[in-house]
Amino acid sequence: MSWRRQSTHTCGDRALMAFMRDPCQPEMGCPRARPHNRVSDYPRTLVLLTMAGPFRAAQRAPCRTTWTNAKIKSMNPFAWDHNAYYQRLLLREVPEGAARVLDVGCGAGSLATRLARHANHVDAIDSSAEMIKAARRQTPANVRCELADVMEHPLPEAEYDAVLSLTVLHHLPLEQALERLSRTVRPGGILAAVASPRTDLPRDLPVELLAVTSQQAFGLAFTTLRRLTSREWYRFEDTHDQMPKCFGPTLSTAQVRSVAAKVLPGSQVRRLVYWRYLLRWRRPQL
Numbered sequence: 001m002s003w004r005r006q007s008t009h010t011c012g013d014r015a016l017m018a019f020m021r022d023p024c025q026p027e028m029g030c031p032r033a034r035p036h037n038r039v040s041d042y043p044r045t046l047v048l049l050t051m052a053g054p055f056r057a058a059q060r061a062p063c064r065t066t067w068t069n070a071k072i073k074s075m076n077p078f079a080w081d082h083n084a085y086y087q088r089l090l091l092r093e094v095p096e097g098a099a100r101v102l103d104v105g106c107g108a109g110s111l112a113t114r115l116a117r118h119a120n121h122v123d124a125i126d127s128s129a130e131m132i133k134a135a136r137r138q139t140p141a142n143v144r145c146e147l148a149d150v151m152e153h154p155l156p157e158a159e160y161d162a163v164l165s166l167t168v169l170h171h172l173p174l175e176q177a178l179e180r181l182s183r184t185v186r187p188g189g190i191l192a193a194v195a196s197p198r199t200d201l202p203r204d205l206p207v208e209l210l211a212v213t214s215q216q217a218f219g220l221a222f223t224t225l226r227r228l229t230s231r232e233w234y235r236f237e238d239t240h241d242q243m244p245k246c247f248g249p250t251l252s253t254a255q256v257r258s259v260a261a262k263v264l265p266g267s268q269v270r271r272l273v274y275w276r277y278l279l280r281w282r283r284p285q286l
């Protein structure tokens with residue numbers, strides 16, 4: 001099944017308010033609209049509340065300005081892009097001298113662009129036409145960007161040295177996705193994915209507290225570094241608003257671990273601090 005975001009939010013404050021009322025919005029690309037008033041959603045709400053300052057400034061500003069979420073977030077000295085931060089973790093998984101790698105759900109292509117330095121050829125797939133257009137604009141010549149639904153697109157058997165995916169697995173039916181993606185990894189190759197888990201309280205309480213408190217300090221440090229250096233330091237991309245998102249992951253890290261253990265024996269799943277998990281599996285040699 002594929003889905004597209006149907007409307008473009010031109011007024012970031014309206015979008016933010018709607019998101020705070022119900023973070024799972026089908027028009028923002030999530031297939032599973034459901035009420036979000038559970039205790040497990042509170043940490044995320046707390047993070048959103050840190051955006052309240054810039055949000056109010058945006059409200060007072062004349063309506064001629066288009067206040068996109070990305071713009072509001074970039075004004076907030078505490079906000080930074082957790083996806084961009086976890087790219088490093090996936091890049092580390094690419095085997096030395098990799099010939100061909102796959103980036104599943106490539107978005108605007110920033111991971112694929114970095115992957116292109118670690119592999120001879122990168123295939124980057126995304127089901128959003130807007131994202132693929134953006135990815136084609138920024139990726140180098142050894143990246144092939146393809147508009148396709150990874151659950152339907154014919155993938156080569158046992159071909160890739162690494163299959164990577166950043167913040168996409170929670171958009172997909174996990175078991176079927178893992179089966180599909182694992183078949184396209186060559187023997188000895190790696191499947192690695194960072195995705196969002198459902199917060200599982202009280203089990204996740206320590207990591208949630210650490211995330212909520214430390215992300216403010218990191219945000220401030222990254223904002224300062226951005227001003228002092230020419231590096232991006234996990235800045236939100238300009239295409240961030242157009243990116244299809246799913247704010248209501250249905251599986252906790254423990255549930256992902258048990259599905260992965262069934263489909264991919266020997267896989268490892270660990271919770272990462274900033275609202276993500278890392279799934280890692282090496283395909284056994286023949």
Ligand SMILES: C[S@@+](CC[C@H](N)C(=O)[O-])C[C@H]1O[C@@H](n2cnc3c(N)ncnc32)[C@H](O)[C@@H]1O
Nearest residue numbers: 083105106107126127128149150166167168171
């Ligand atoms: C949250 S974004 C992450 C994008 C990118 N990996 C990044 O980290 O910047 C999720 C992406 O997955 C894509 N996606 C969702 N379901 C997909 C599917 N079935 N096939 C291919 N791409 C999909 C969306 O279009 C979106 O660009």
